Each structure stands twice: as structure tokens, then as C-alpha cells.
Amino acid sequence: MNVTNVQQRNTDGFSISIVVYRPDAELLAGTLASLAVACGELRRERPELAVTVCLVDNGGLIDAQVDVDLLEEQGISYSVVSGHGNVGYGRGHNLAIERATSAYHLVLNPDVDLDPAALVEALTFFERHPDAGLLAPRIGDENGGLQYLCRRYPTLFDLFVRGFLPHGVQRYFRRRLSRYEMRDVINEREVVWDPPIVSGCFMLFRTDLLKRLAGFDPRYFLYFEDYDLSLRAHDVARIAYVPSVRVLHHGGGASRKGSAHLKMFAASAFKFFNRFGWKWL
Structure with a gap:
């Protein structure tokens, strides 16, 4: 395993990990550009705060x-961890989490763009609410709409309908999906406390809490690792959906990524339900 450091500092502050595997260059460039701006705003508000980014290369970053280097322009230290192969999403983030010495750690997807004020808003919320240990943002889509990525505990039928049925058929299950996606409480204005499950595309933790949880469960290669970590986080802290923290997510579901992803989805779902309990309908 190789670790390339640029101005690496060990200090309390704000750390971010991004795991990439054969990344879409345009999306990753957008993520890093928006992250640089958001970190720049954070450092202007809090010049004493050290910000570090760890890029975990599961393969294909160099291509x-x-x-x-644009991160350096905002005074952000970064490191690249490589040479370990494709160890999966959760284990990749764990490589960065193990090294983190920060007060806050952000798990971030390489297909998420941050609003310039997102990190300032997030830390302000944490400081006002010391009981909050994990923060989920308002997640938008490319058309300006709201992605409902907070979840209630799923049934197998919920996952099948949402992940694999055509949109024209899903409308017959609208009430069921709305409940699963918490559409009755998630909106653009109000903080929602303790949603059961939040999305792994943006999970902002108090680092000490994340380390107590030992990060992601490495048994999940891809999919459901965020479900697992969300449920375990409830045992030690409160989770908050905070709509003033705004991001844009470009991601898609497993069913649109081919048969290999479908197999990984099924394998991870089996591990998840075996651990937390099966619900069919």
C-alpha cells in the first residue's frame, strides 16, 4: 500500500475521505472543485481549522x-492511498478513517457536488447540537429536485420495487415507497431527528464516534454498508437530517449498472438482513 502525502498535518480539524474505483473523470473533477470551494469557505470562517482530504484509490485514479492539486490552492492538505487494490467501498473508507485525527470526518462519494456553504452550515449545526453524532444533508438531483435518501427500515419488497421496477410501474406502489423514503417528514426546511438510515454518499460524523463504531463493516463489498453503519450509529449518538446543508448527487441505482452490481447488491442485502432481521412485506 502506498500513501502519498502533500503537506500532511496531524491535528484536530476536519477530514474527508473519498473512495474511487475507475472514476468518471468529469464527475470526480466536479466533486473536488466543489469541495475545494466549500473547504475554502470553511477555512475563511474558521482559519484555525486544519482541513485534510484522503483520496483512497481502489483502482483507476491515475487514468x-x-x-x-487544486485542493492545495485553498490550503487543504491531501493524501492519496493506493496500491491495495479494489477492497470495496467501506474498507476503502476505513483506510482513511483509521488515519483520521480530526474532530469531524466526512465520508463523501466522488459523484457529489457540495454547496459552497455546506460545510460551514454543518459545523455550525454540530456546535449547536452536541448530542448529534452523524449529519445527513439535503440531497438534490440534477433537475433541481429533492432526492429522498433517508430511509425507514426496508423490506425486501420495498427494495425490489424501488430498485428494479420501471418508474411507470412504481407509481402503483407510491404510498409504500413514500413511507420507506420518509417523504412524510423529509422536506426542504425542517431538521429531522433520528432517521433510521441515511445515505452513504455524504455522512458527516464526529470522528470519535466513527472510530468507536470502527467505521464501516468490511463484510460489505458494496451496497448496504451505509444502512449498517446508520443503524449502529443510533446506539451511540443521534442522527440529524439538516436541509440547510445542501449537496447535489449524480449517482444511480444498482439496476442501472449491470449484472455485476445486481449480484453485489443481492449479496450485501443478504448480509444486512441476516444481521438486522428479515422483513419481507
């Missing part, structure tokens, strides 16, 4: 030819 993407993305300019990582």
Missing part, C-alpha cells in the same frame, strides 16, 4: 487524470 482519470484529475487535477488534485
